[in-house]
Amino acid sequence: MAQTLVQKIIAKAAGCATVNPGDMVTCGVDLLMLHDGSGPRRLLPQLKKLQAGLWDASKIVIITDHFTPPADQESAAMLKLTRDFVKDYGIENFHDMQGICHVVLPEFGYLKPGMFVCGGDSHSPTGGAFGCYMAGYGWTDVAGIAVTGETWTVVPQTIRINLSGRFAPCVSAKDIMLLLCRTLGMNNSFKVVEYGGEMIAGLSVQERMVLTNMATELGCETGMIAADEVMLGHIRDHGGVVDNDALAWSSDADAGYEAVHAIDVTALVPQVAAPHSPANSAPVVEYSGVDVDQCYIGACTGAKLEDLRMAAQILKGRRVSPKTRLLVAPASAITLKDAVADGTLQILTEAGAILLPTACGACAGLGAGVLAEGEVCISSTSRNFKGRMGHVESHVYLASPYTVAASALAGHVMDPRDIMAGTMGVGNEVLS
Amino acid sequence: MSRRAWVYGDDVNTDLLAPGYCLKLPIEEMAPHCLEAHDPNFAGNVRTGDVFVAGENLGLGSSREYAAAVLKYLGIRVILAKSFARIFYRNALNVGVPALFFPQAAEIKIGDDLDVDLIHGTIRNKTSGKNYSVKVIPPRLMEIIDSGGLIPHLEKQFARGK
Numbered sequence: 202m203a204q205t206l207v208q209k210i211i212a213k214a215a216g217c218a219t220v221n222p223g224d225m226v227t228c229g230v231d232l233l234m235l236h237d238g239s240g241p242r243r244l245l246p247q248l249k250k251l252q253a254g255l256w257d258a259s260k261i262v263i264i265t266d267h268f269t270p271p272a273d274q275e276s277a278a279m280l281k282l283t284r285d286f287v288k289d290y291g292i293e294n295f296h297d298m299q300g301i302c303h304v305v306l307p308e309f310g311y312l313k314p315g316m317f318v319c320g321g322d323s324h325s326p327t328g329g330a331f332g333c334y335m336a337g338y339g340w341t342d343v344a345g346i347a348v349t350g351e352t353w354t355v356v357p358q359t360i361r362i363n364l365s366g367r368f369a370p371c372v373s374a375k376d377i378m379l380l381l382c383r384t385l386g387m388n389n390s391f392k393v394v395e396y397g398g399e400m401i402a403g404l405s406v407q408e409r410m411v412l413t414n415m416a417t418e419l420g421c422e423t424g425m426i427a428a429d430e431v432m433l434g435h436i437r438d439h440g441g442v443v444d445n446d447a448l449a450w451s452s453d454a455d456a457g458y459e460a461v462h463a464i465d466v467t468a469l470v471p472q473v474a475a476p477h478s479p480a481n482s483a484p485v486v487e488y489s490g491v492d493v494d495q496c497y498i499g500a501c502t503g504a505k506l507e508d509l510r511m512a513a514q515i516l517k518g519r520r521v522s523p524k525t526r527l528l529v530a531p532a533s534a535i536t537l538k539d540a541v542a543d544g545t546l547q548i549l550t551e552a553g554a555i556l557l558p559t560a561c562g563a564c565a566g567l568g569a570g571v572l573a574e575g576e577v578c579i580s581s582t583s584r585n586f587k588g589r590m591g592h593v594e595s596h597v598y599l600a601s602p603y604t605v606a607a608s609a610l611a612g613h614v615m616d617p618r619d620i621m622a623g624t625m626g627v628g629n630e631v632l633s
Numbered sequence: 634m635s636r637r638a639w640v641y642g643d644d645v646n647t648d649l650l651a652p653g654y655c656l657k658l659p660i661e662e663m664a665p666h667c668l669e670a671h672d673p674n675f676a677g678n679v680r681t682g683d684v685f686v687a688g689e690n691l692g693l694g695s696s697r698e699y700a701a702a703v704l705k706y707l708g709i710r711v712i713l714a715k716s717f718a719r720i721f722y723r724n725a726l727n728v729g730v731p732a733l734f735f736p737q738a739a740e741i742k743i744g745d746d747l748d749v750d751l752i753h754g755t756i757r758n759k760t761s762g763k764n765y766s767v768k769v770i771p772p773r774l775m776e777i778i779d780s781g782g783l784i785p786h787l788e789k790q791f792a793r794g795k
């Protein structure tokens with residue numbers, strides 16, 4: 202019987218030949234990823250209560266990113282607890298302050314096609330860009346997985362998105378996702394979104410990660426992309442070992458999808474989501490001119506090397522407007538190193554960007570860069586719920602790194618295509 | 634015991650239920666902030682046994698279990714919604730609060746007196762006199778609820794295994 206990619210992975214994890222959407226099964230977990238916020242501080246008391254140890258320390262990866270570097274004593278205590286836990290429980294896969302978990306995980310080659318992976322974070326679907334099933338879990342589920350190595354799931358239906366065409370200048374995967382948040386809505390719970398089509402083949406792995414990352418905003422259980430040579434090459438380049446039959450991890454041609462949508466990205470224009478929902482998106486012109494106090498390039502969604510390069514394309518030889526501030530928090534230590542090596546970082550800092558630690562930071566209102574009452578921010582992050590990045594009466598617009606960078610030059614929401622087209626002079630000669 | 638309904642619309646998200654700026658706090662200190670950006674009356678007035686009723690996609694957003702745990706801490710004993718975000722749904726069951734899919738959630742008014750029968754999947758609105766039937770929680774997940782949540786459920790399993 203024809204199976205979708207998610208059916209194949211769940212069937213393997215559950216030890217069944219095939220599974221059907223709606224089946225409730227128990228899956229063996231290949232890898233469990235935790236961070237400082239959802240990890241040891243929550244897990245430890247539950248392990249003690251259960252008087253249980255870990256099912257397999259070698260299959261657990263712990264990455265600190267939410268409260269790093271600690272800005273107060275509570276955060277410092279949480280991080281110390283995390284480090285002590287790692288020592289006490291013999292966890293070797295520990296990445297302390299090396300960047301945001303969803304970006305660090307593939308940087309170290311942990312993910313490969315066909316795996317069933319659980320993450321203690323809602324943006325765990327990011328891992329789907331590596332041909333695996335990776336979904337997010339709350340901390341009690343995580344505790345259950347940590348001690349038993351298994352979890353229940355209901356086999357989800359798949360929504361297939363076929364992408365074709367080529368991006369126009371200043372358009373990126375983020376714009377696809379802001380469009381989809383509007384058209385598919387954010388209530389696709391217990392379903393999986395699978396991206397395919399000829400355009401995917403030419404899309405870089407980092408851009409694919411934006412598609413799977415924001416599957417979370419669609420409300421999907423996870424986002425998935427079938428294995429291909431681009432993906433396998435990327436995994437090998439990052440020290441991962443892929444199986445010989447890895448390319449088999451894809452949906453069968455006649456697999457049953459719940460829905461199939463086609464998007465030709467050629468006509469796509471930069472999108473902006475207004476407060477307080479990613480679904481509140483529209484072409485950038487709708488919001489052009491809205492004054493912004495802060496421009497934020499950060500998060501697992503929007504601060505990988507390619508994201509920083511997009512911003513650099515816009516900022517090169519220009520200056521951030523004195524009416525706003527541009528904060529850049531590269532997604533990982535490796536991102537930062539690479540951005541230094543290729544000159545991207547210099548372009549950003551010469552334009553006036555303020556560099557923040559490689560961590561979650563202001564994305565979840567935790568670290569440096571939070572907003573005051575009444576402030577407006579345009580951000581390359583994924584979520585703009587009320588109060589998300591600071592004060593409950595602050596306002597967040599979501600956009601691609603291109604659009605955030607363009608807005609930083611203007612001091613208001615700005616179409617990056619206008620900057621590229623040279624309608625804006627060097628310096629602060631802002632057209633208004 | 635009071636079973637008053639607290640009724641909200643669609644898309645009540647985890648940042649509203651458990652704001653990011655409270656995530657470092659212990660649950661008793663976070664509880665007063667639950668829903669404060671949405672309904673500042675809720676946290677101070679909800680009583681043990683009350684029912685939380687919401688529209689579509691309840692609990693969308695983060696994986697933070699506080700979003701479900703804080704409702705339990707404040708006294709909510711049943712959650713009814715047209716639909717749930719997956720992680721929130723799992724979190725609710727895992728902390729031992731039954732979550733039921735309730736397509737007619739919009740017919741419930743704030744303060745209605747509700748009788749929810751988990752075994753038979755019936756909801757009686759004693760205020761309006763209307764009765765509803767809803768899908769019961771699958772038996773396998775109901776075992777988790779009956780144990781009081783996943784951790785006590787695992788404790789029982791481990792005890793049996795020993």
Ligand code: SF4
Pocket residue numbers: 266267301302303322324499500501502560561564565582583
């Ligand atoms: S960067 Fe933001 S969205 Fe990504 S894991 Fe951190 S808090 Fe979550």
